[in-house]
Amino acid sequence: MTANTLNTRVRVFPARSTRDTCHSFVAQQSTILEGVNTAARIIHRAILIALLSGSCSAYALQKPADSDCLACHSDSTLTKDENGKQVSLFIDQDKFRHSVHAGALNCVDCHADFKGYPHPDHPARVQCETCHTEQAAGLKGSVHADGAEHPCTSCHGDAHSIFPKADARSQVYPLNIPRTCGTCHGNDAMAKKHGLPNVYPAYMDSIHGFALSKEGLLVAANCMSCHGSHHILSHKDPQSPTYKSNIPKTCGSCHAQIDVDYMAGVHGKAIAAGNLKAPVCTDCHTAHAILQPTEAAFRMQSTPICGSCHKEQLSTYRDTFHSQLGALGGYVQTARCWDCHGAHEVLPASDPRSPVAQGNLVKTCGACHAGANLSFVQYQPHANAHNRKLNPALYFVRMFMNLLLASVLTFFVIHTILWLIRSRYDQIKRRAANGGTHA
Amino acid sequence: MPEALEPRGLVSEKGETEGRYFMRFTRAQRYLHVALFTSFLGLAGTGLPLRFSESIWARHFASAVGGFGAILFFHKFCALVLTFAFLTHVKDLVTRAFFHHEKGIFWGSTSMVANWKDVKDLFGHMRWFLGLGAKPKFGRYAYWEKFDYWAVFWGMIVIGFSGYAMWFAPFFARFLPGWALNAVLVVHSEEGLLAILFIFSIHFVNTHLRPDSFPMDMVIFTGVESEEEFKTKRADEYKSLAAQGKLEARLGEAPATWLVNFSKGVGFTAILIGLVLLVLTLTAYFG
Numbered sequence: 001m002t003a004n005t006l007n008t009r010v011r012v013f014p015a016r017s018t019r020d021t022c023h024s025f026v027a028q029q030s031t032i033l034e035g036v037n038t039a040a041r042i043i044h045r046a047i048l049i050a051l052l053s054g055s056c057s058a059y060a061l062q063k064p065a066d067s068d069c070l071a072c073h074s075d076s077t078l079t080k081d082e083n084g085k086q087v088s089l090f091i092d093q094d095k096f097r098h099s100v101h102a103g104a105l106n107c108v109d110c111h112a113d114f115k116g117y118p119h120p121d122h123p124a125r126v127q128c129e130t131c132h133t134e135q136a137a138g139l140k141g142s143v144h145a146d147g148a149e150h151p152c153t154s155c156h157g158d159a160h161s162i163f164p165k166a167d168a169r170s171q172v173y174p175l176n177i178p179r180t181c182g183t184c185h186g187n188d189a190m191a192k193k194h195g196l197p198n199v200y201p202a203y204m205d206s207i208h209g210f211a212l213s214k215e216g217l218l219v220a221a222n223c224m225s226c227h228g229s230h231h232i233l234s235h236k237d238p239q240s241p242t243y244k245s246n247i248p249k250t251c252g253s254c255h256a257q258i259d260v261d262y263m264a265g266v267h268g269k270a271i272a273a274g275n276l277k278a279p280v281c282t283d284c285h286t287a288h289a290i291l292q293p294t295e296a297a298f299r300m301q302s303t304p305i306c307g308s309c310h311k312e313q314l315s316t317y318r319d320t321f322h323s324q325l326g327a328l329g330g331y332v333q334t335a336r337c338w339d340c341h342g343a344h345e346v347l348p349a350s351d352p353r354s355p356v357a358q359g360n361l362v363k364t365c366g367a368c369h370a371g372a373n374l375s376f377v378q379y380q381p382h383a384n385a386h387n388r389k390l391n392p393a394l395y396f397v398r399m400f401m402n403l404l405l406a407s408v409l410t411f412f413v414i415h416t417i418l419w420l421i422r423s424r425y426d427q428i429k430r431r432a433a434n435g436g437t438h439a
Numbered sequence: 440m441p442e443a444l445e446p447r448g449l450v451s452e453k454g455e456t457e458g459r460y461f462m463r464f465t466r467a468q469r470y471l472h473v474a475l476f477t478s479f480l481g482l483a484g485t486g487l488p489l490r491f492s493e494s495i496w497a498r499h500f501a502s503a504v505g506g507f508g509a510i511l512f513f514h515k516f517c518a519l520v521l522t523f524a525f526l527t528h529v530k531d532l533v534t535r536a537f538f539h540h541e542k543g544i545f546w547g548s549t550s551m552v553a554n555w556k557d558v559k560d561l562f563g564h565m566r567w568f569l570g571l572g573a574k575p576k577f578g579r580y581a582y583w584e585k586f587d588y589w590a591v592f593w594g595m596i597v598i599g600f601s602g603y604a605m606w607f608a609p610f611f612a613r614f615l616p617g618w619a620l621n622a623v624l625v626v627h628s629e630e631g632l633l634a635i636l637f638i639f640s641i642h643f644v645n646t647h648l649r650p651d652s653f654p655m656d657m658v659i660f661t662g663v664e665s666e667e668e669f670k671t672k673r674a675d676e677y678k679s680l681a682a683q684g685k686l687e688a689r690l691g692e693a694p695a696t697w698l699v700n701f702s703k704g705v706g707f708t709a710i711l712i713g714l715v716l717l718v719l720t721l722t723a724y725f726g
Contacts, residue, residue, distance in 0.1 A: 318493070321605065321624055327492035328501035328510065371609035378617020379608070385625055393618040394625060401629035408590075408633060412641040415583075416649075418568035423650040 069107040095161035128152045138231035155180055177222040202289035226250050245271050247280040261345040299332040306337040316382040340364055460663040462691040472659050474524040480712050481517035483635045485510045490628050491723035518602055525595045549579045557582035576674035583645050594634045601627035639717035660702030661694035
């Protein structure tokens, strides 16, 4: 039984419901007698209730004790009809006894509207914020602020068996969080309704999801690690840890050294300066589907990401062997942007620390090309054969080759077509003459 | 001389010359051609996906054969075969010219080197195309055949050098300037493209698909051609051989049926592959 069901209106109780039997013993006596076992149990309860009723006036002044509630709610068959559905009203004392609230809270501390017996048919919504003020305040401004859609129990589970978050049985235990969030965020219908991507499968297949679900690593990033818990904000909100400029810090809370490197690079500096066009972690690594950077799929998908801003460089890169090799798949070792420029601490070539600085090229190129020397590194991985000023030699070589191609083909295409026409003409004309088919 | 030839031809049509075949290519030359076109088809088939690596068919082909690693391996393998064929030919030339002192290799009517007659033939041929003159009488190698030969010769040097420069870039960088490393890819891919377009359109039509030879000139496979074909295609050579009385020395045997059929199978397959590659190239180039 959850807070949700507690809050739901209780409709007409059918005559044979246990609860009804319990509460209106006399009126339903004939029904009760239908079963011996049931009758015996009901008689037992009737006696109990008669005793309670005897001291009704005195009792009403006191808070009902847990034992009073459990007189009925310890019955595992106790149900009520809700929209034609039988809903259990059973409270599992074993579970509750181990829950975070056991010992500290009595039933009526939460069900504060239950002053005595009989209690209202429609119990009031339990106000967790009475105690959990901080969490409630956080939730208020968050994307989950709508309490009707997102009651506390939607994440924390059955209200009567909430465990501390460090307890493996808790729904918000780190290893259980993706499943808990995935109840909604792994649901296509829900994703469609709210215009959100269904990120659960992507996360579960990611390096984080794998570390969490397969290796059981408590330190693996779960949903909460990046999005927070109660005060979850849209990534469009500048206060959100998933807002673009906050992402390096969010990822950096685990990947500390990468954050330091990134912030020292041109992209980190641009983000710090408020340039939101600069890429952050998620632009290359994606947010949920995070791939191993050494994986073929990642190596294949990342160059166009850099190229979405660095268009000219992508275009000249595509003219080179590095790109042509890679584009055909199965051979992804050829240089990608970050193999030469660095991934996190991207520095301009003018910076002597940059791997593409003149002084470092032999080492950078040498990482793949054994035997790279000073002459070898004069190769320009972004040469533009169309740019006469930047690459004059290449420009003229290309021009010569194009002229050669065009002139040879133009001449011979004309030559061949004329020849074809003339030969065929001759062949038809002199078919019977000396020479046969060979006109 | 033509007068002397005429009656002989008439007699021979009914008599002994009927069904005569003449040698044109040696066995080694025919094998060289096979090595040349098989390795060239392999190089074209594996080079084109690289040249047009962005096109869909290139990616499908690459994934079908096991990705780029497989393509590069095959490309290099074919390159070695072609290099070997090229070197064999060069060695043959050197041996014939300098050790056997064979005459007419570098100059004359049987040489591959262009001469004044070729220039006259070129213009004469084009005049004939337009109906402005008689058809030239070609020698052993016509001007377009010489062009084919030198285009391939030049192409192998250029493509081969640029290819090896990429294959062993750090080594070539010892004596090539930096920009040359960029240029070799441009040269390799443009010259390769020219070779592919030229062979699969111009050479195919000029040599095999034109009405005189349609659908295929078998002489490069069988080594022999019929007297009639010899006489019409290379009238000048036929005449001069007849005049010198050397015609009989060139007599060959009619090709075996199996050889003709087998050659047709191989030849048509090669032409088909070439035409498919030509279509793919053109769609990628203009697509």
